[in-house]
Amino acid sequence: MTTSVTPRSPERSGDARPGTGRQQTGADGSPSAPARRARKGSDVRTRVEIAVLAGPATIMFVGFVILPVVLAAYYGFYKWQGYGTPTDFVGLGNYKIIFTDPDFRGVLFHNAFIVIGSLLVQGPIAIILALLLNQRIRGRGLIRVLIFLPYVISEVIVGTGWSLMLQSSGAVNDLLQAVGLGALRADWLSNPDIAIWTLLAIISWKYIGFAVILFLAGLQSIPEELFEAAQLDGASYWQIQRRITLPLLGPTLRIWAFLSIIGSLQLFDLVYIIWGQYIAATAGTSTMATYMVANGRMSGNYGYGNAVAVVIFLISLVVALVYQRFVLRRDTAGALTEKADR
């Protein structure tokens, strides 16, 4: 999970320096140049400090994050069972199989469904809830804690609990029956037509509180004066929301959407816990990650599995880059108030 922080240029006095405005720091940005500092000549010492301080983190990061993905690209060119060294070079053979596998196409569709579905379901509801909760009501702190709760619980627990509740003879169907909606009872998990909607519902349940909290934070950074001015001008509540609140909430919305998209592309735990490694595809809920695990490690096809990992990485990378270029760039281009950012 990432959130970006925009530092603001602190007031300086007494430093003769050409105007150094701070650049915004977005998720794609690079740090702006701080002021020149007087160096007392100990360049070697500085270098040592840099190495010592930055070294461990960089080594760990390169070693455990960058290196595996590079290795994945390498292994992906082989057919390999996972022991010894890879010897069966197949070039792009694995990738050809990936893109001609109907299962993989299904998986792409499922992921896309989850991505778009999450945005469309969670976004509007969370905005409305955030607007509602952004008032001074008693117990606001408690409410915020309670709605954030599902986010804190692991997906494993969420999956275990919900799969018990959603069984044909489980609590959900029982509750529907009890309130007279017995006709709505269904095979929530096994029916391939419904299963992916069930998945979407569970995901939304888990992450909507997070969205509400983010939006609340964004709302609170909108200056009160704007609302007062608009009210003085005679704007109605909804006009205010439409013309002022939503646009100013824009940067928060876009960050949230980014996090949601990336998270949806990586979905694994919930699907794996509820549907297991075999029937996720049949139930219509398989994702790229479950496909990778089922066809790669669980089948002993490590070369193929690595190729799938590379494909997932490239897809995430393209989506992220495109998003940052076309959507987030707007936020770094200009701000409406001194406090809006990204």
Add this chain to the structure above:
Amino acid sequence: MTATASIVAPKRGRRPQDSGPVRRERNLGTYFIALLFILVCIGPVAYIVLGGFRSNSQITASPAGLPSPWQFDNYLSVLSSGVFWQQLGNSVIAAVTTTVGVVVLGLMVSFVIARYRFRGRDALYSLFAAGLMFPITVAITPLYLLVKDLGLTNSLAGVILPQVAFALPTTVIILVPFLRAIPDELEEAASIDGASRLGFFFRMVVPLSLPGVVTVGILAFIGSWNSYILPLFILNDASAYTLPLGVQAFSSQYSVDTARVLAFTSLSMIPALVFFAVFQRRIVGGLTGAVKG
């Protein structure tokens, strides 16, 4: 408000809204909707917790009902089984070590990126920022092979080290702006007083960046506590399992005993919930602060 103060002390108070007759009506409606929303959020959690207090025949007969009578042996049997505590211990070790590692390493490298100037600094920052594109789900297959080659399979170290590495991008992105916002005057004052750059780091930067550090630490802790796919690949031996793995293993092994599974599941929720309850202000405040800037 100066930059430092506003970052260092995230706003706690709320700005009061107008009150009036219209507001009060909206308040009632608001309360109602909020209540509904809370019920939806808490309902399933309550189901899991209460389910542990029922017997299997109760659950079969009335799936959505309340415990009657309240059974305590499910929870007691889980609490008295060594398995639960062992897995809890593993989770604690993994989460605490990960958090410490993330905070220390992250703070060090963020400090360098934020306050030193050297060639390749931008590249270093972009390196970490690009790490967001490498989620652990993508890297897990080759990562597993790497951990295997290092001989760390089946050990918590094989879980901790990658977790620290994967938590670094988020940490760096959150901490760098925090650290950069510390005014240069403080650093200059410190160096006038004779402290080295490192001294400045330890004596001033660390305390001033505490809110960001706390946020980062909490994210790292929760991330490690709930992590599933990494332990799934790395830990084979049941005695090395962390709680998420334990929940899944327990639920498949004892799936006939639904009530006991629910008890186990809700007990493994508790540490995360307690942690969250204690730090909720920090978590929510930290998120708020990070978003607002």
Add this chain to the structure above:
Amino acid sequence: MTRKIRAAAAIALIGASALVAAGCSAGSDAAGGDGGKVTMTFWHNSTTGPGKAFWEKTVKDFEAKNPNVTIKIQAIQNEDLDGKLQTALNSGSAPDVFLQRGGGKMAAMVNAGQLMDISGSIGKTAKSEISDGAFGGYKQDGKTWAMPVDVNPEGIWYSQDLFKQAGIEGTPTTMDELNDDIQKLKDANIQPVAVGAKDAWPAAHWYYNFALRACSESTLTKTATDLKFTNSCWTQAGKDTKAFFDTKPFNDGYLTTAAQQGAGSSAGLVANHKAAMELMGAWDPGVISSLTPDGKPLADLGFFPFPEVSGGKGEPGSMMGAVDGYSCSAKAPKQACTDFLNYMTQKPVQEGYYKAFNAIPANKSAQSVVTEPYLKTVLESYNKAPFVSNYLDTVYGQNVGNALNTSVVNLLAGKGSVDDIVKTVNQAAAKG
């Protein structure tokens, strides 16, 4: 100053914790030398009930007879076993003794040099009292790689009470008769067949048996080596399977029904008289008895072999079946490990095995204590069978096996066609 020390201490703490964590990790201990104290790890798949207790007792007895040997048991859920085993074998932290399914899965291990050749260490009891046929499944390249402990032919397990309730007399011997009986059960409002499709293989077993009826023995064995499903009998088997699936004989919610875990599993359904029958290997009575309301074997359990299907090239009376056995890993301590394997085949241990698992022991002299009528039926059919094939997902290895199983589930759920089965397995063969 204090901050520096604190930071340094923190860094040291991480390092120390990591080391401690690594040290505290459990993994299989390196086997000691053959003299002196030896520790072995033992993986089996009986996580509950008398089976688990049987292994604990057997290990204790063996340790008593061999005081310098300690064995650490790990019971792993059946569905997780193959994946975990492969991981452990590949990462060099393999258990010393573990369940061996044979077939292509074993072939992969043999080819990777992960198994111990026990041909020279088979004890007298095993040689004289276990049939060659049972060993046959564990031979490769002229060597033996595992010790059989039971034989598990497959057929249909049913509840005699429920059959009576539906007005069915006797048991079906042909597919048409089975379909009639299923209709009778439906008319009597009884779920005819339970299937644990969530684990994929139970649904696939229907396909295996149809393939057994449609394909000749030579086709089945040839496909095991070349992994090409080109013979028309495979499509025929698919068509037969689809025809059967189309009669909708299965329980509600079969897609999320597990095979053996819990009262909601297919075995649990039969155990609680919620479904009339299921297609399973001869381990089923044991599993069912642990899921009955009183935990005792199901009193009205019966067995009949898979019905004949007309027009196929398979010899009538052929059965699907596996042999259960245990292998030693290549790195296990040879003497202790083979001693343990031989100990498992002793008559009293085999009799205990039968009592715990309600399954047919491999030791022929122990088979005489089998009393249950249904097991006697199984033994009869097994001894008469002209050809016993191992389960196809085992024969064809984990990669193709998984794909085969999943494609049958797709067929069952209406998401795939008969041709897709062949396409999927061919594709899986290409992935590996």
